[in-house]
Amino acid sequence: MIEDYLKRIGRCRTLNELNAVHIGACNIMTPIEALVLHKRLADPSWNFPVEVAGAEKARAFGAALVEHMTMMVNDLGDAGKDKLEPFRRQRVANGVWRFSAGGERGGKTLVIGFTGNSDRLMMPSPTYLQHFDAATTDIVFLVDRGKSGYRRGIPEVGESFAGLVDALPELLSIGEYRRLSVTGTSSGGLPAVLGGLRLRADAVMAIGGNNPEDERWEGLGEKRGSELLVEWAAESPQTRVTLVVGAQSPRDHVSAAATRRLIKADIVSVSHPSQPVKHNAAYPLVTQKKFSAFAAEHLGLD
């Protein structure tokens, strides 16, 4: 992956092209890959290729990448661990990635993540993964490249929301795991709640999820999203649902309250002592060194 990344950034002419390549890589990179890439970029012998970008931009691009990767490596430290979690990435299907250190699944929890429109769970993948125990947890990222809030499913996996969710048990061998937890952020938040209930997960944690009364959720097949929410919640009374919102995001509070009017759920507001917490309520937990414990609590991890 790293060699491919280095080739691709060398073809970038502009900052926006570079950002697109870098963001894409940081959405699927493992913690170990992040550290290796940081070392490569920060090595004095490495220089950003000048052929396409030109000398002046190449210098600026190289410096920007080193700065961002340094910040990301520092964020890995916020997980408070003395080693990197040895997750390896496996492409399960188009838009479906599994991160696992291998080993028997029978003692593990599977965490399925419905990423938001940025194709991430409110933070780069290395940062996210480092906050979980690879020995006891496998993590799946679902990516909706069509940006429909998963209402049109994921091509080649399921062509509708219900089709996608109903394909997951076989695709991900969910039955082999001891526990199932489902999470999602932003436009993946409400799909996580719906999907977690449909899959009868042990726990669901949605961060900054959409309002189920939003017009975009009116037509999910023959039913409204809010109707499916009620129906699937009734079929999965044991699923514990937590709706996480930023303390300074009043509109996310409204969305969470609308969801809680329909199903049993806890609302947890995230705050920070020195800065407002808006829609992204996950990353401020990282910088406060609280995300590991927070995720473990609300996803029901050991």
Add this chain to the structure above:
Amino acid sequence: MSESEIRQMLVDAIDTSTIMGLRRSGLMEGFLAGTADIPFDALEMDSMGAMELCIAVEANTGVEIAPGELDELGSLAAVIATIREQLG
């Protein structure tokens, strides 16, 4: 690219990004109709959203606006003006 096409492109780009405030602002219909501007404050746009918007603008129009320039532009109307100026 006409102004209305640019407006639609911006709405589509924002609606499929991490920027959450577009629909919530109540300004989307007026913006598409050309009767309202949308200040960035109303979009609830963070640094990731700014990068996504600039990536989409460049991919769809070829006009390069750096994320750091958005603060100075201040609103989507200013982005449209920049795109039209660059496209000539």
